[in-house]
Amino acid sequence: MVDKVKSIWMDGQLVPWDDANVHVLTHSFHYGVAAFEGIRAYKRADGKTYVFRLTDHIQRLLDTCRLALMKPTYDLAAIESACVEVLQTNEMADGYLRPLIYMGEGAMGIYAPDNPVKTSVIAWKWGRYLGASAIENGIRAKVSSFSRMHVNISLPKAKMTGQYTNSVLAKREAKLGGYDEAIMLDVNGNVCEGTGENIFVVKKGVLYTPDLSCSVLAGITRDTILRIAREDGIPIIEGRLTREQLWLADEVFLTGTAAEVTPVREVDDRPIGTGQRGEVTKRLQERYFDIVSGSDNRHPEWLTFVH
Ligand SMILES: Cc1ncc(COP(=O)(O)O)c(C=O)c1O
Structure with missing residues (x-):
């Protein structure tokens, strides 16, 4: 409520x-x-x-x-x-x-x-979107049987309410199956995003995420993480990702305003890496939280004073 x-x-x-x-x-x-x-x-x-x-x-x-x-x-x-x-x-x-x-x-x-x-x-007031322990312990995700909208079916770059029936159906399916979140592929099998989050993979120290020509929202947290990763010298590849790349990843995490930066510890019942939050995820999380709610003042242009 x-x-x-x-x-x-x-x-x-x-x-x-x-x-x-x-x-x-x-x-x-x-x-x-x-x-x-x-x-x-x-x-x-x-x-x-x-x-x-x-x-x-x-x-x-x-x-x-x-x-x-x-x-x-x-x-x-x-x-x-x-x-x-x-x-x-x-x-x-x-x-x-x-x-x-x-x-x-x-x-x-x-x-x-x-x-x-x-x-x-x-x-x-909204606390941790994917649960209190998710930020540290990660979540269990399942690839959805629902596909992300094809660009000619809808407008993946728009945050338009009606499109969220796709997310609601995928989320319900995942939760009813005992998982925390759904990961959605496009109609060709490329990894897109969560139901309300962008997705990242870490493999051998490189950060991967679907590029913006994929059926994904241009997430502002996604952009923040890419900016932070660049500042920290983490190599980045934006491009196509398949489900196998999720299963073989060292780390997977989701980003979103609501979900913030949330590790994924399992995809399709398969542990990701060690099954614990990975080092790169932890480092990016720490930087993210230090910017939004801590004392990192390197990005004053991102902050609007309220009171
Ligand atoms: C489908 C979808 N993808 C990704 C995101 C993450 O976007 P942002 O980081 O701008 O909140 C959201 C949340 O708005 C979303 O609804």
Whole structure:
């Protein structure tokens, strides 16, 4: 359950939590065309709260609108300040932000180009997405029987709500089978990503991840990890990966705003490497957490001050 906070931002107003409702004819509710983001704010070692990579997230939100042919009502600066305002007004030191741009009520039917485009920003407290012990002990993942969308079926670069039925089905299948997360391949068998995370493999000290022409979201945590790895001199190969490369990996980990940097200790019931969190994963995790919530100040451009 999401813990209730005081207010939600809806189209320029702070609305009490219980009044933040939408009409049942809301177009996006029926047809799944809405753009959303997941963003974290952390209290850092200096005792102050910052949103991590806010501009990159809002830019991706607007890119999703562009891909989905939705004309946003608010610009980047206005949505950024709504995010900060929601954290401030709800007095949150740590929080997860969920901006959502959706098509409101008006016409029905698939086309409905003139329905009003609405915007909301919700914040709530969210702990470790894949469980409290996952960051250290890793998770058990299973390759899904559901494929990631082909680029001509949907828009893998868009964070569009309707597309997440693919993730929900894969996640449910994995959880019902006793696993923590699903790993999705594309229709040709290339490894893509988790249901809400990008994926990395470490083999003989080299970091591998699917390149952005694959059916993957251009994850902001993925980009952060690539930047950190480059700074630390870790060789990187972005390209195609197969399931065998997962099974033969020394280390596998997932990245995402919600999942942060989570080791994968098993894929398809096969232990990865030693079956424990690997050295490279640990090093990248430490650097990541030091940037988002610690005292590494090498990337001030990634931090937006809240309070
Ligand atoms: C399908 C999918 N892949 C990857 C990610 C990771 O993206 P990010 O690191 O920007 O949160 C997400 C989360 O937004 C996602 O939903």
